[in-house]
Amino acid sequence: MQQIQQNWVGKLINAATTENPNRNYRIENVLGQGSQGSVYLGKHIINNFQQIDVAIKIQSYMSEQEIQFLKSLIQYQNQYENNKQNLQNYNPSYIIRIFDFFQHNNDWILVMELGTQDLYKFIQSKHQLPIQQLGQLLKQITKSISFLHDKQLIHRDIKPENYIKIGDEYKLTDFGLITTQFRQKTTNVGTVLYQAPELISNLNNYTQAIDIWSLGCIFYEVLSGQTLIQGTTQDQIQKMILAHKQDCTLINQRINSLNCNKDIKDMIICMMDPNPLNRLKTQQIIEILDSKFSFQKFPIINQFPQQLNIPFAQNNQFPLQYQQIQQQQQGIIMQFNQQNQSQQQQLLVDMQKQLSQQQILLESITTNFKFLVGIVEDTKYMMNKIKKGQEQQRIEINQIKNDISVEIQNIINVKLDVYQNNIISKIDKICEEQEVIKVNQQELLLQKDQDFITQFQESINDKFKNIDKFMISIQSILKENKLEKKEIKNQVQILNYQMNEQLKQNHSEYQFEKNINGKKFDENLITKLKQKNNPQKKDKQQVSKNEDQESNKSNQNKQQQNTIHNKNIIRIGTQQYQTKNQQQKQGRQAQIYDDGDNDQDIQSINN
Numbered sequence: 001m002q003q004i005q006q007n008w009v010g011k012l013i014n015a016a017t018t019e020n021p022n023r024n025y026r027i028e029n030v031l032g033q034g035s036q037g038s039v040y041l042g043k044h045i046i047n048n049f050q051q052i053d054v055a056i057k058i059q060s061y062m063s064e065q066e067i068q069f070l071k072s073l074i075q076y077q078n079q080y081e082n083n084k085q086n087l088q089n090y091n092p093s094y095i096i097r098i099f100d101f102f103q104h105n106n107d108w109i110l111v112m113e114l115g116t117q118d119l120y121k122f123i124q125s126k127h128q129l130p131i132q133q134l135g136q137l138l139k140q141i142t143k144s145i146s147f148l149h150d151k152q153l154i155h156r157d158i159k160p161e162n163y164i165k166i167g168d169e170y171k172l173t174d175f176g177l178i179t180t181q182f183r184q185k186t187t188n189v190g191t192v193l194y195q196a197p198e199l200i201s202n203l204n205n206y207t208q209a210i211d212i213w214s215l216g217c218i219f220y221e222v223l224s225g226q227t228l229i230q231g232t233t234q235d236q237i238q239k240m241i242l243a244h245k246q247d248c249t250l251i252n253q254r255i256n257s258l259n260c261n262k263d264i265k266d267m268i269i270c271m272m273d274p275n276p277l278n279r280l281k282t283q284q285i286i287e288i289l290d291s292k293f294s295f296q297k298f299p300i301i302n303q304f305p306q307q308l309n310i311p312f313a314q315n316n317q318f319p320l321q322y323q324q325i326q327q328q329q330q331g332i333i334m335q336f337n338q339q340n341q342s343q344q345q346q347l348l349v350d351m352q353k354q355l356s357q358q359q360i361l362l363e364s365i366t367t368n369f370k371f372l373v374g375i376v377e378d379t380k381y382m383m384n385k386i387k388k389g390q391e392q393q394r395i396e397i398n399q400i401k402n403d404i405s406v407e408i409q410n411i412i413n414v415k416l417d418v419y420q421n422n423i424i425s426k427i428d429k430i431c432e433e434q435e436v437i438k439v440n441q442q443e444l445l446l447q448k449d450q451d452f453i454t455q456f457q458e459s460i461n462d463k464f465k466n467i468d469k470f471m472i473s474i475q476s477i478l479k480e481n482k483l484e485k486k487e488i489k490n491q492v493q494i495l496n497y498q499m500n501e502q503l504k505q506n507h508s509e510y511q512f513e514k515n516i517n518g519k520k521f522d523e524n525l526i527t528k529l530k531q532k533n534n535p536q537k538k539d540k541q542q543v544s545k546n547e548d549q550e551s552n553k554s555n556q557n558k559q560q561q562n563t564i565h566n567k568n569i570i571r572i573g574t575q576q577y578q579t580k581n582q583q584q585k586q587g588r589q590a591q592i593y594d595d596g597d598n599d600q601d602i603q604s605i606n607n
Helices: 004-008 064-080 119-125 131-150 207-222 234-246 250-257 260-270 284-294 319-535 534-586 597-606
Strands: 012-014 025-031 035-043 051-059 099-102 107-110 128-130 164-168 171-172 297-299
Touching: 025 051, 025 164, 035 107, 064 099, 119 164, 119 207, 128 131, 131 207, 207 260, 207 284, 234 250, 234 284, 250 260, 260 284
Parallel strands: none
Antiparallel strands: 012 025, 025 035, 035 051, 051 107, 099 107, 128 297, 164 171
């Protein structure tokens, strides 16, 4: 419930429609909480200058019976409770005034008149009221139930908390459990302190008498300030109520302990009768309340003050003035008695007339009763015949049911056989059709496979042709490579021969130069020795020596040029061989068969 308070306090409900443009309400604070929702103080905002205090109940669920009752109640209150001054058209229901109810954001909003306190708080405060006001209070809470019972409704949750004081009147509220008299009803509803025995016994055929039981409990509570059924637990209270069905002594003693009129006590005892059929009706209760209450102070507590014993003085002890007053009073009483005698005679005549009329009515009633007794006997006789006829009909119906069941079973069996045969034939047809379809499909698949195989064979033949062409081209390339290899071999052999010859020539030249240089060395020694002896000879020797050196240098240059030439020839040959070998590798797409000459050629070149 705290969540509901946080959601609604301070909010503005704007549910205006074309029919009700002033449906604007503001939630102020919480007034009370219940099992079905919370009641808030609200403001009905008509315009910026006019705001009316109302009570707003917000609940998440509202039964269809409650909705229909509220609609009829609003219609009745608008017709008979708008103008108190017009007594002819004013007939209050003593139910709280409902101004509006509608659905807003999946919640039901019930707008009511604002009260001051409930009856439970009034009882707990133990205020003393004059007996007339007390009688009016009991009549008000009874008339609200009478209004419901006249419309064949049952409240099912009558308790002091559901009566709110509005002005000088206590009015009934909370219609969440209201239901009709003649429909299937749920059991064990209401508040346990005010539950009738038939509710605790889980009987679902209870009547409006459960509201009379609850009302009797409230009467006792208003007159005594205490609850009639007292117990510490719910189980104890229910056991006490159920025990009242067997023995009424305990509860009746508590009611008889009230300090009030005996007729009021007897009335409450009749309201608490264990048998619902013996309980009083609301109209009978109202008549008793009108006739039995008189003007006197009536405290609402259980312990009432004892009566005061005031001694009366004798006539001779009073002063003369009081005696004269007493004599005057006696004269007035005599006149009043004479007038009363004439009135009583007239009343006797009227009573005799009424008695004669009542006798006539009794006679008519007796005749009607005899007639009714005859009708009852006839009805009993007819009922017996009907029962016998019903029993015979039941026997016949059972026989017919058996015959029909046998016939139906036979018909079903025949139809099932026919149906099974039809199904089997249909299944056979379907199987045949499926076999034909499968054969056709297999033929189509075979045809497709054959087409695919032929296409694949053609593609393979084409590839083999391409491979043959490619092999022919490879063979031609290999032949060309063999020819080129032979040419390279020949060139390499020529080069080897030239190199060997050149090396031999160089070796011979080297030996020759070596011999020459040795001789020159000896000749130089001789010339040097001669020059020492002959300087002119030295000059000649020196010239010849220089000439020899120049010749040696020219020979060395020739040798270097020859070696460089030979190296260039070898390098060019190797490059040509490598380029041809690469071209052969790039042009091959299949395995190239080599005759083994390449390795020899490369080895010879490296050598």
